[in-house]
Amino acid sequence: xxxxxxxxxxxxxxxxxxxxxxxxxxxxxxxxxxxxxxxxxxxxxxxxxxxxxxxxxxxxxxxxxxxxxxxxxxxxxxxxxxxxxxxxxxxxxxxxxxxxxxxxxxxxxxxxxxxxxxxxxxxxxxxxxxxxxxxxxxxxxxxxxxxxxxxxxxxxxxxxxxxxxxxxxxxxxxxxxxxxxxxxxxxxxxxxxxxxxxxxxxxxxxxxxxxxxxxxxxxxxxxxxxxxxxxxxxxxxxxxxxxxxxxxxxxxxxxxxxxxxxxxxxxxxxxxxxxxxxxxxxxxxxxxxxxxxxxxxxxxxxxxxxxxxxxxxxxxxxxxxxxxxxxxxxxxxxxxxxxxxxxxxxxxxxxxxxxxxxxxxxxxxxxxxxxxxxxxxxxxxxxxxxxxxxxxxxxxxxxx
Amino acid sequence: xxxxxxxxxxxxxxxxxxxxxxxxxxxxxxxxxxxxxxxxxxxxxxxxxxxxxxxxxxxxxxxxxxxxxxxxxxxxxxxxxxxxxxxxxxxxxxxxxxxxxxxxxxxxxxxxxxxxxxxxxxxxxxxxxxxxxxxxxxxxxxxxxxxxxxxxxxxxxxxxxxxxxxxxxxxxxxxxxxxxxxxxxxxxxxxxxxxxxxxxxxxxxxxxxxxxxxxxxxxxxxxxxxx
Amino acid sequence: xxxxxxxxxxxxxxxxxxxxxxxxxxxxxxxxxxxxxxxxxxxxxxxxxxxxxxxxxxxxxxxxxxxxxxxxxxxxxxxxxxxxxxxxxxxxxxxxxxxxxxxxxxxxxxxxxxxxxxxxxxxxxxxxxxxxxxxxxxxxxxxxxxxxxxxxxxxxxxxxxxxxxxxxxxxxxxxxxxxxxxxxxxxxxxxxxxxxxxxxxxxxxxxxxxxxxxxxxx
Numbered sequence: 001x002x003x004x005x006x007x008x009x010x011x012x013x014x015x016x017x018x019x020x021x022x023x024x025x026x027x028x029x030x031x032x033x034x035x036x037x038x039x040x041x042x043x044x045x046x047x048x049x050x051x052x053x054x055x056x057x058x059x060x061x062x063x064x065x066x067x068x069x070x071x072x073x074x075x076x077x078x079x080x081x082x083x084x085x086x087x088x089x090x091x092x093x094x095x096x097x098x099x100x101x102x103x104x105x106x107x108x109x110x111x112x113x114x115x116x117x118x119x120x121x122x123x124x125x126x127x128x129x130x131x132x133x134x135x136x137x138x139x140x141x142x143x144x145x146x147x148x149x150x151x152x153x154x155x156x157x158x159x160x161x162x163x164x165x166x167x168x169x170x171x172x173x174x175x176x177x178x179x180x181x182x183x184x185x186x187x188x189x190x191x192x193x194x195x196x197x198x199x200x201x202x203x204x205x206x207x208x209x210x211x212x213x214x215x216x217x218x219x220x221x222x223x224x225x226x227x228x229x230x231x232x233x234x235x236x237x238x239x240x241x242x243x244x245x246x247x248x249x250x251x252x253x254x255x256x257x258x259x260x261x262x263x264x265x266x267x268x269x270x271x272x273x274x275x276x277x278x279x280x281x282x283x284x285x286x287x288x289x290x291x292x293x294x295x296x297x298x299x300x301x302x303x304x305x306x307x308x309x310x311x312x313x314x315x316x317x318x319x320x321x322x323x324x325x326x327x328x329x330x331x332x333x334x335x336x337x338x339x340x341x342x343x344x345x346x347x348x349x350x351x352x353x354x355x356x357x358x359x360x361x362x363x364x365x366x367x368x369x370x371x372x373x374x375x376x377x378x379x380x381x382x383x384x385x386x387x388x389x390x391x392x393x394x395x396x397x398x399x400x
Numbered sequence: 401x402x403x404x405x406x407x408x409x410x411x412x413x414x415x416x417x418x419x420x421x422x423x424x425x426x427x428x429x430x431x432x433x434x435x436x437x438x439x440x441x442x443x444x445x446x447x448x449x450x451x452x453x454x455x456x457x458x459x460x461x462x463x464x465x466x467x468x469x470x471x472x473x474x475x476x477x478x479x480x481x482x483x484x485x486x487x488x489x490x491x492x493x494x495x496x497x498x499x500x501x502x503x504x505x506x507x508x509x510x511x512x513x514x515x516x517x518x519x520x521x522x523x524x525x526x527x528x529x530x531x532x533x534x535x536x537x538x539x540x541x542x543x544x545x546x547x548x549x550x551x552x553x554x555x556x557x558x559x560x561x562x563x564x565x566x567x568x569x570x571x572x573x574x575x576x577x578x579x580x581x582x583x584x585x586x587x588x589x590x591x592x593x594x595x596x597x598x599x600x601x602x603x604x605x606x607x608x609x610x611x612x613x614x615x616x617x618x619x620x621x622x623x624x625x626x627x
Numbered sequence: 628x629x630x631x632x633x634x635x636x637x638x639x640x641x642x643x644x645x646x647x648x649x650x651x652x653x654x655x656x657x658x659x660x661x662x663x664x665x666x667x668x669x670x671x672x673x674x675x676x677x678x679x680x681x682x683x684x685x686x687x688x689x690x691x692x693x694x695x696x697x698x699x700x701x702x703x704x705x706x707x708x709x710x711x712x713x714x715x716x717x718x719x720x721x722x723x724x725x726x727x728x729x730x731x732x733x734x735x736x737x738x739x740x741x742x743x744x745x746x747x748x749x750x751x752x753x754x755x756x757x758x759x760x761x762x763x764x765x766x767x768x769x770x771x772x773x774x775x776x777x778x779x780x781x782x783x784x785x786x787x788x789x790x791x792x793x794x795x796x797x798x799x800x801x802x803x804x805x806x807x808x809x810x811x812x813x814x815x816x817x818x819x820x821x822x823x824x825x826x827x828x829x830x831x832x833x834x835x836x837x838x839x840x841x842x843x844x845x
Contacts, residue, residue, distance in 0.1 A: 045725055048674050048704040052681070053722055073569035074722040075678055077752040081579055085754070094751065100679035119428030164689040182679060182776060244457050244512055247543025260512045331427025334461065334508055334518060347463050347508070350427065362461040362508075367543050396678055399569060570757065571721050575822040578756045585756045586824035599754075 038066065045074045049152045049385045052395030056372075056384065063380045068373040075399040083359030088114055088189070088326045091359065095346075096183040098361060099397040102141050104133040104174070105339040106397075107187035112268065113335030113346035114189045118328035120321045125314040126191035127270045131307045132204060133174075133186070134337070135300040139211060140170045141340035142251075142293040142300075143218075145392050149290060150222060152389040153231050159222060166214055169207055176200060190321030201308060208304040215297055223294065232286040236375040236387035239284065247367040250342025251296060252391060255281035255288040262338035269337075273310075276303050286390040327354050334362075341365055341392050363397035401516040402453065404432055415444055423522065433506070433520035441523065442561065445540040448519070454511065456519055459541035461508040464551035466580045468528070469501035501528045503557050507537065507544075525557060528580075536562040554579035659798045666736065667698075667793035670786070673709035674702040675729065677716025680743035680776040684715045687779035697786055706732040711789070712766075713782075717745035717752055718759040720825045727817045730766045735806030735813050738793070740770045740785055747771050764829035766815050 044055035053074035059067035079098065083091045095110045096103040108130050115122065122130075144167055147160030171181040177196055178184040186193050196204075222228055238248070240256045253260055261278045263271040279295035281288030330352040336345030342364025349358040368391050376384045408420045411434075418438035425432045436444060448456045474495045481488050503525045510517030523534045536559035538544045548559045549568040556577035559565055567574065576583060587602060595603045640648075645655055656664075676684055688694045688702060703709040706729045718726055730739070741762055744750035749760035762768065769792060772785040796804050805811045815833070818825040829835075 045722060046675060046729055053677055073567075073571070073757075074719055074725075075717060076569040076719055076721065076757045077717050078578065078755045078757055079752075081756070082752065082754065097679055097751070100682060116429040117427050161690050164686060165691065168686070168689075168691045181778070182682065242542070245542040246545075247458055247460060247541065249460075258512060265515050329427055331425045331429065332431065333425075333427055333429035334431060334520070335429075336460070343460065345461055345508075347461060347506070349465065358463065358465045360461070360463040366546060367460075370543055370546050571820045573820055573822060583756070585754075586828070588760060588824065588828055 036062070043381070043384070045071075049389065051148065051388065051393055052398075054388075054393065054395055054398070056388070058376075058381065058384065060381070065376050065379055065381065065384060068376045068384065070369055070372050072369075072395065072398050075395045077400065079361065079400040080359055084355060084357070087324070087354045088328075088356065089323050091356075092187070093183065093185045095361075096185055097396055098363065098400060099339065099341060099344070099365070099394045100182060101144065101394055102137045102340050103182055103184045104137045104186060105337060106344060107184065108134060109335060109337045109339065109344045110346050111187040111189055112337060113333055113348050114326070114328070116335045117331065117333035117348050117350055118189065118321075118326060120190040121318060122191055123315045123318055124270070124312050125195075126316050126318075128307050128311045129192050129196060129316065130187065131269055131271065131274070132304060132311075133177075135304045135307070136170050136173065136204070136207075138300045138340045139297055139304075140167050141392075142297050143167060145293060145389075146218070146222070146290060149286075149386065149389040150228070152385050153228060159218065162214075162218060166211070173200065173203055173207065176203075188317055188321070188323055189326060190318030192316050195316040201311070204304070205308050208301055208308065211301050212298070215294070215301075219294060223291070229287060231383075232290060232386060232390075234283070235286045235379060235383050236390065237283060237285045238371060238375060242371060242374065243284070246370045248342070248371065249364050250339070250368070250392075251292045252289055252342065252368055254278065255292045256284035257281060262336060262343055266336070266338075270307075274303050274306050276300075286386055289390040289392075325354065327352060332358075336362065339364060341394070341397075342368060344397075361397065361400050363400060365391070365393035365395075366398045366400075369393060369398065401511075401514075401519070404434060407454075407519075408434060411444060411447075414447065415440060418444060431518060431520055433522050435522045435524065437524065441535045442537065442540060445537050448509065448521075449540055454516075454519075455513045456509040456511045456517065457541075458510045458512050458517075459507055459537065459543045460510050460518070461506075462537075462544050462547035462551060463506040463508075464555040464557060464579065465504040465506060466528070466555055467501050467504060468581045470499055472497055472499045502526065503528055503532060503555050505534055505548075505551055505557060509541075528556075532556055533558045533560050535560050536565075538562050553577070556580070660794075662798065663794045663796060667790040669698045669700075670711045670738065670789065670793075671709055672699050672702050672711040672713050673706055673729070673733070674704045675712060675714070677714065677718065677722065678743075678745065680715035680746070680774075683776040683779050684713055684742065684782060687782045692779040692783060694783060694786065697783060697790070699786065706730075707734065709733055710736065711738045711740065713740045713742050714746040714762045714768075715742040715776075717750060718762045719757045720759050721757060721820065723759050723762075723765060723825055724817050724820065726762060727765050727815050731814050731817070736804055738769045738789055739766055740772060740782075740789060741768045742772045742774075742782060742785070743777060744773060744775045747773060750775060759825070761834075764834045765818065767833055 039060045040057065041060065042055055042057050045053040055071040055074070057069045057071060058065050079094055082094060092107060092110060095106040098106050143163040147163035150159040151157055174184055175181045177194060177200055178186040238252065238256045240258050243253050243256045244258060257280055259278060259280055264278060276299045279292050281292050328350045330350055332349040334345055334347045336343050343362065344364055345362035347360040347362065348356050351357040372388065372391065375387050379387070404422055408422055411418065411420050417440055418436060421435040423433045423435050448454055474497065476493045476495055478491050478493060479488050480491055505523045507521040509519040509521065525532045525534055534557060536544065536548055538548060539561060546568060548562055549565060551557050552559060552565055553567040553569050554577060566572065570578065592599055592603065640655065648655060686692060712730055712733060714726065741747045745752060746762050749758050752758045753760055770785045770789045772781055774781050796802065798807060805813050816830055818827060
């Protein structure tokens, strides 16, 4: 992805700004370079573009951001404390509500962590079904993210409508398999809850084969669009070293050029048997993050076709694995997967009883927000909204 | 990645003034951890990040854990000499002691450059009341910034050297540390048609709950249908 | 000219008679019906989503379920221009003052739908130190939609019920809506964030803890 456009628009208006050492809540601000006053405004927590109840306290010099402090906790629902008071199986429905767009991958990450803790093996059919559902979730998430990002850019809902049209098709599949559109509660320790039928698999195959046509239609209007390129190229550049140090994971890290995809690095599930590429970006700006997600969707279609073709028979759940009365031996485990937003991990400490002694969620959106201020400094407020959109946060997992 | 025992030897040889203990993990995950204590721990962190064999450049997860004080029963076997001409006898004695509580911070480190990990580090505070300071690793790994703030907010661990240590999830005026095991929730009355357990105890303060004949006040049996 | 006003009001028409007249091209209505018909069929919600239910609300506004055909054509970003506050998602104590402030900024006539179990009573997160056990502790709720999350069709059903409720409101009298009465302040007190909890934990005029004893198990 080369940037052949001359320096216009967004690149010209980014100023080099060093954050000054004043306290946002202090009573006196230093004045701006131009001799005027600095203005502090709060973007959120109720804001059409902040993807949930997220608040950014920005200090502006004219239109330029000189300081940005994210404030969250507006959706802190003490998920971790609930996990300590609930059994291992009882926490599975709560994991649906973490990243509420991608319930299936949250379930899988939690199931992997408990399976590591208790030493449970998963039958092969269940591993393939998990891959199929995770890649369908990735398609859903990236389509909707592109829609929301375009809405932030000002496309006023049309790409979002198209994305939600495809999302509804995928949600129909989830509903017929697990009983619920969003809060699927589908994975179990040692497999999956329900075996997909041949009809369901046929429906999944048809959806997968038709998805490339949707992506072509979607990208025809968006990817080469000069307004989108002018608004997103050069905006919010994230250098690779900062990304690695800040614990950024997922498409945001890969857009900065770092080849780190847990499906390849950890090789969990049956991913080592599947053939797919990992797209990387050159510049680390908003456009690269959008393009990485578009290309990942194409790769996901390939993975889905392979998994649906190679799906073996067999049990869908390990019959010896305990679900309700699970009492793992005292110990701890950290299990993680490559969710659509990044590395989602669960850290569980067991004390031998039916409830965990410590239940911790490593949420990708929470850690990815560390560098929000670095990305937004020197940009305008309109760019900050787009940068936030490209980080792809969901407040359910930021605040837990 | 090298074995934990080898890493432990290397760290002890290189840094005087620290103690490194290996905490084994009994679960099938096999993720044992290193408990660091002493002074100059941030230098250890820099070493772990920059050493060419380790290159642990990503701190993936920072977790706070609350270990309240608990009673531990140790079984001690003593050999007592028997009478002359008889074999010595082995006597078991059970000694009760109170293990003091502490707050713990667990770091999961990975290497993106060398594709290895995780290395699990633990730091423990002195106690749960006044000695709650540990060094911050935010200058080493930027990803610790928000996660250490969360541990401060929810557990009360003070990270010395953190650039901006303030509450992150709860509001600034909030006074307690909610994830501790002894945290008492505010009495935020809620009505439930069939309360039991903690909710029953709270509900009793707000309305009278008639009990079935023969039932006791024991929270374990509260809410159970009497036979 | 010198006719006195009749002592009894004129007899009203039955619905069949009105239908008959309508077929002949004569439309009869009352000011109340007309006013309520206009109000109920153009309820514009506030673009306000808190958590998971917000995604189902967005899905309800998308092409498949299409809330626009019920009159909620646009979701307004500003509370000053919105009629309906759909509280979709868990209201936490940190967010509660903001929700009440948004409610106060909305001009009358305004309505509130509590969508989802969390907005009704705290939902699955009820045992929470930061979770408000239902938004009706602070603002008056008109329609409750249970579910976790409720399907978009359930939200549309709730919206239709709200429209029926609006159409049934008389213009005068004790049951008149808030904006037509002079005794209702229409403003809800905003809670403060205290040291351990929000203060007060609920608005006594709007919500009181039910004092229902548990039925005896014989």
